[in-house]
Amino acid sequence: xxxxxxxxxxxxxxxxxxxxxxxxxxxxxxxxxxxxxxxxxxxxxxxxxxxxxxxxxxxxxxxxxxxxxxxxxxxxxxxxxxxxxxxxxxxxxxxxxxxxxxxxxxxxxxxxxxxxxxxxxxxxxxxxxxxxxxxxxxxxxxxxxxxxxxxxxxxxxxxxxxxxxxxxxxxxxxxxxxxxxxxxxxxxxxxxxxxxxxxxxxxxxxxxxxxxxxxxxxxxxxxxxxxxxxxxxxxxxxxxxxxxxxxxxxxxxxxxxxxxxxxxxxxxxxxxxxxxxxxxxxxxxxxxxxxxxxxxxxxxxxxxxxxxxxxxxxxxxxxxxxxxxxxxxxxxxxxxxxxxxxxxxxxxxxxxxxxxxxxxxxxxxxxxxxxxxxxxxxxxxxxxxxxxxxxxxxxxxxxxxxxxxxxxxxxxxxxxxxxxxxxxxxxxxxxxxxxxxxxxxxxxxxxxxxxxxxxxxxxxxxxxxxxxxxxxxxxxxxxxxxxxxxxxxxxxxxxxxxxxxxxxxxxxxxxxxxxxxxxxxxxxxxxxxxxxxxxxxxxxxxxxxxxxxxxx
Amino acid sequence: xxxxxxxxxxxxxxxxxxxxxxxxxxxxxxxxxxxxxxxxxxxxxxxxxxxxxxxxxxxxxxxxxxxxxxxxxxxxxxxxxxxxxxxxxxxxxxxxxxxxxxxxxxxxxxxxxxxxxxxxxxxxxxxxxxxxxxxxxxxxxxxxxxxxxxxxxxxxxxxxxxxxxxxxxxxxxxxxxxxxxxxxxxxxxxxxxxxxxxxxxxxxxxxxxxxxxxxxxxxxxxxxxxxxxxxxxxxxxxxxxxxxxxxxxxxxxxxxxxxxxxxxxxxxxxxxxxxxxxxxxxxxxxxxxxxxxxxxxxxxxxxxx
Numbered sequence: 001x002x003x004x005x006x007x008x009x010x011x012x013x014x015x016x017x018x019x020x021x022x023x024x025x026x027x028x029x030x031x032x033x034x035x036x037x038x039x040x041x042x043x044x045x046x047x048x049x050x051x052x053x054x055x056x057x058x059x060x061x062x063x064x065x066x067x068x069x070x071x072x073x074x075x076x077x078x079x080x081x082x083x084x085x086x087x088x089x090x091x092x093x094x095x096x097x098x099x100x101x102x103x104x105x106x107x108x109x110x111x112x113x114x115x116x117x118x119x120x121x122x123x124x125x126x127x128x129x130x131x132x133x134x135x136x137x138x139x140x141x142x143x144x145x146x147x148x149x150x151x152x153x154x155x156x157x158x159x160x161x162x163x164x165x166x167x168x169x170x171x172x173x174x175x176x177x178x179x180x181x182x183x184x185x186x187x188x189x190x191x192x193x194x195x196x197x198x199x200x201x202x203x204x205x206x207x208x209x210x211x212x213x214x215x216x217x218x219x220x221x222x223x224x225x226x227x228x229x230x231x232x233x234x235x236x237x238x239x240x241x242x243x244x245x246x247x248x249x250x251x252x253x254x255x256x257x258x259x260x261x262x263x264x265x266x267x268x269x270x271x272x273x274x275x276x277x278x279x280x281x282x283x284x285x286x287x288x289x290x291x292x293x294x295x296x297x298x299x300x301x302x303x304x305x306x307x308x309x310x311x312x313x314x315x316x317x318x319x320x321x322x323x324x325x326x327x328x329x330x331x332x333x334x335x336x337x338x339x340x341x342x343x344x345x346x347x348x349x350x351x352x353x354x355x356x357x358x359x360x361x362x363x364x365x366x367x368x369x370x371x372x373x374x375x376x377x378x379x380x381x382x383x384x385x386x387x388x389x390x391x392x393x394x395x396x397x398x399x400x401x402x403x404x405x406x407x408x409x410x411x412x413x414x415x416x417x418x419x420x421x422x423x424x425x426x427x428x429x430x431x432x433x434x435x436x437x438x439x440x441x442x443x444x445x446x447x448x449x450x451x452x453x454x455x456x457x458x459x460x461x462x463x464x465x466x467x468x469x470x471x472x473x474x475x476x477x478x479x480x481x482x483x484x485x486x487x488x489x490x491x492x493x494x495x496x497x498x499x500x501x502x503x504x505x506x507x508x509x510x511x512x513x514x515x516x517x518x519x520x521x522x523x524x525x526x527x528x529x530x531x532x533x534x535x536x537x538x539x540x541x542x543x544x545x546x547x548x549x550x551x552x
Numbered sequence: 553x554x555x556x557x558x559x560x561x562x563x564x565x566x567x568x569x570x571x572x573x574x575x576x577x578x579x580x581x582x583x584x585x586x587x588x589x590x591x592x593x594x595x596x597x598x599x600x601x602x603x604x605x606x607x608x609x610x611x612x613x614x615x616x617x618x619x620x621x622x623x624x625x626x627x628x629x630x631x632x633x634x635x636x637x638x639x640x641x642x643x644x645x646x647x648x649x650x651x652x653x654x655x656x657x658x659x660x661x662x663x664x665x666x667x668x669x670x671x672x673x674x675x676x677x678x679x680x681x682x683x684x685x686x687x688x689x690x691x692x693x694x695x696x697x698x699x700x701x702x703x704x705x706x707x708x709x710x711x712x713x714x715x716x717x718x719x720x721x722x723x724x725x726x727x728x729x730x731x732x733x734x735x736x737x738x739x740x741x742x743x744x745x746x747x748x749x750x751x752x753x754x755x756x757x758x759x760x761x762x763x764x765x766x767x768x769x770x771x772x773x774x775x776x777x778x779x780x781x782x783x784x785x786x787x788x789x790x791x792x793x794x795x796x797x798x799x800x801x802x803x804x805x806x807x808x809x810x811x812x813x814x815x816x817x818x819x820x821x822x823x824x825x826x827x828x829x830x831x832x833x834x835x836x837x838x839x840x841x842x843x844x845x846x847x848x849x850x851x852x853x854x855x856x857x
Contacts, residue, residue, distance in 0.1 A: 091813040115807045370685060424681060
């Protein structure tokens, strides 16, 4: 091909477009700073119709000032945006669609707005791309959902525009990277402007516009579980899990989520776990939020390292004083990173443990209920077996099927729940609500959280089903039934069937694990209240107001 | 900011007019009803008079509007209004969509025709402990067997009101019990409201409403049938007319408001069932009912913005 035959084209259209937008807004800018009360005006110049806009917000940190400002823009100027959001969770997130400012969305989680999301899709006010897992959504930011504009939140900025995101760094670097390095515009709200940052989390050259918000970004204490509310059934299930899974498979690295079930396990490590002589043998490396209920295990030397998705309110001072355990900056404060922690939780840990509202007879689970579109955030990332993994650990190798020529291990994916949900609904169901929801909402696939084929263990108050040992769908169903208690599927099963599964090691009941029901007492918890957690932390843990119970 | 909740049939009790807050706006509203209908509203709530749906509906409208006017005059203006069944008329009047007098005429017609259509042998009941989906399927099966019974209202996820022929409701109760329902109970309503049995009447009410001058709502109105926020008088007219032929999606409506950030709910008289439901369903909601303590409620709402 000769040079002459090549059509002339510009290779800098994105750069030119960005420059033009920035020039239009130039009169509003003092360096990178825009006045607090001029932010809506700035957005009207910097965002164009049909732009792909990432609005930072997950279940912890929210760019709440910018989302309110975006909901206020003139819809004749800014409209038909394609929003990309980890989480649809604040009322104005939906108002943006109701007003016509945006009409398309890709997201991961919308629990707090799930009814309105469902209504707005039905009414055609919102067109849904997909409900993604966190990692898919972050991945797509670099492939075919590359943002034109990112609206993000940080704690502090300096005069040059460097950012400090501290404990709540979360997905900020990922969003900024996808935007800044392909000529998108990065707009950040900061809680304050300071002369000197404690450390730089995002360099100034990645940032275009900064606004000091009229109030700090919204931050929820989502992962704080008050030990007071942990029940003895949860303690029993925790004991079984410790013995029958963590000890049995020598689980070294793991993720724990938000539940009271897993909070119970965390609080059993220094007591029950210690009595089994397991310290230093299991649960040393974590991909988890800094749960306050981890404090007693940390203090008694169980935990070597914790990498965090995000921060947790009240844990700042404690974390700063435990740099051997947490990832911290030179300033001493936590550095979290949701993308990297999700990736670690997907690929690098031995075990994921989670809970669900429904499980079908094949072991597929979902938290979706009719009339709501909620999504699952990160659970599907961590709650599956990444089949390409090849670093061998005892736990991973334990899942091996020795009959295969090319033997390989499997990630441990544990589902843990009581057989009956609140309101007397059995957790086991022949068909997931998700199947109907998919039909009602014209989704390509039913919103399953964790696929049955990936679930290796099921824990209920009845016992443990070692599903990885089953060799057919029928046997899997039998194993589920064997721990399904008095739910309909559980009642179908005969004692003889249970006995066979038990002798084959496919199910284990508390007795088989050397656990008596009468041992599962609240006194076994290393901390029984938030006050106990404060004591364990040497007074460093400073719980948010709603968890202080001095009056109760 | 507060949401006003206006109750529907089932919340009435004898002599309820005598228990209302002592406020000039309440008295004025009762007087306006008296002039407009030509009857003494106090008589509507006599024990024997409450046997008539028409009297119940006229009472609820007058009481709802009167108490809302009283609160408005004390400087309490709601963020949203939501009425249940005939309560939608109180909500629409409060939102300035139609005049109280026009509402009285339509509600009088609505009540009379509902009663005329099904003078006896019909009613409503509530099933607790089963979800909407389960009850829906149960009733579909019952209808296949020739029963006349429909879902009338989703009060909460596990509290479903059904409507239809009394014998069919009894049948549905017995099936519900087999399926694990915790409690079944008859409601104090003599007509099969919110069911297709009223499709024809709904059309007629709509025709009547079309002759009336309707304005855009000053306060967003929660639809009974779709659980959407309505800001348009045409859509509100349809909801007022056709809510008697379709289930009231109360729980979805309340959830929609909650997702929009509503955290304060005030049930206007009579009763307190909808306030109680709101505080049962949503942990961080403050739900009150206005019994006779108008002054303290008004003060409280003014203080908490």
